[in-house]
Amino acid sequence: MLDLLDGLLPPEPAQETIGDGAMLLRGAALPYEAALLVALDRITTRSPFRHMVTPGGFRMSVAMTNCGAAGWVTDRTGYRYDAIDPETGLPWPLMPDCFLDLAITAASQAGYPAFRPDACLVNRYEPGARLSLHQDRNEHDFAHPIVSVSLGLPATFLFGGLTRGDPVTRFALRHGDVVVWGGPSRLRYHGVAELKEGTHELLGHRRINLTFRKALA
Ligand SMILES: O=C(O)CCC(=O)C(=O)O
Ligand SMILES: [Mn+2]
Numbered sequence: 001m002l003d004l005l006d007g008l009l010p011p012e013p014a015q016e017t018i019g020d021g022a023m024l025l026r027g028a029a030l031p032y033e034a035a036l037l038v039a040l041d042r043i044t045t046r047s048p049f050r051h052m053v054t055p056g057g058f059r060m061s062v063a064m065t066n067c068g069a070a071g072w073v074t075d076r077t078g079y080r081y082d083a084i085d086p087e088t089g090l091p092w093p094l095m096p097d098c099f100l101d102l103a104i105t106a107a108s109q110a111g112y113p114a115f116r117p118d119a120c121l122v123n124r125y126e127p128g129a130r131l132s133l134h135q136d137r138n139e140h141d142f143a144h145p146i147v148s149v150s151l152g153l154p155a156t157f158l159f160g161g162l163t164r165g166d167p168v169t170r171f172a173l174r175h176g177d178v179v180v181w182g183g184p185s186r187l188r189y190h191g192v193a194e195l196k197e198g199t200h201e202l203l204g205h206r207r208i209n210l211t212f213r214k215a216l217a
Helices: 002-006 030-046 097-109
Strands: 015-019 022-025 063-068 071-075 078-082 119-125 131-134 146-152 155-159 169-173 178-181 190-192 207-213
Touching: 015 178, 022 097, 030 063, 030 097, 030 119, 030 146, 063 071, 071 119, 097 146, 097 178, 097 207
Parallel strands: none
Antiparallel strands: 015 022, 022 178, 063 119, 071 078, 119 207, 131 190, 146 178, 146 207, 155 169, 155 190
16 A cells, blocks of 8 residues: 555655754664664674663663663662663663774754763564654653664654643654654653554564663763
8 A cells, every 4th residue: 555655745854943943853763774673683692671660660661771870770769870780780881882983874864963861761662562652761861862772573653742732743753763852842742652463574573662861060
C-alpha cells in the first residue's frame, strides 16, 4: 500500500523545523550507522540495559543504559545524573567518538554549533514499550539543546508544548532520524507512543534511541 502511494505523496523534507528552535533531520544518523551499532555493543557489554524504577515505584517499560561522564538514573529516591552506574559500581562507558561526532554535527545543523554533550542516555524499546510525556529537566543548564537519535523500529514521537496539557504533534521517527530541540523549545513536553510490533533488518524487534545532553556544569 505504501509503495502505491510513493509516487503520489510529496517528498518528505530532509530537514523540517518542528518548532521554534527544534528540527527534525531525516536520516542524519545513517552515515554513522555501522559505527554506532559496534559502539552500542561495547556500551551494553559493560553497562547492560536495565529497567529502572520511577520515584513512584513503577518499573519503566523502556530499558536504559548510558555512556559519557554522567548517566541519567531513576530510582525510589528520584531522578539524577550519576558518574557511576549503580548496577556495576563502575563509571559509565566513555562516550564513543562516533556518538560525539554525530551529536555535534546534528546540533550544529540545527543551529547549536557550541553543543558538546557529556551524557548519552540509551533507550531500548521493545513492542509495547512507551515513554509518557515528560520534560528533560535534570540537566544543569537549559541553554544546551537535546539531540535524539532513532535507530531500528519506527516510532511515533509526541511533541507537546511547555505545559503538560498543550496540544501534541505526532511525528513518525524512523531508523536514522535525528530530532534536536533547544532554545524556546528546550522544555517542551515530549514522549513516545507505544511501540508497534515489527522487525527491523538490523536491529530486529527493537528501537534504540540515543539521547544526548549536556548534563553537568
Ligand atoms: O525515545 C525517544 O525518542 C525519546 C527519549 C526521551 O525523551 C528521553 O530519553 O528523555
Ligand atoms: Mn526526554
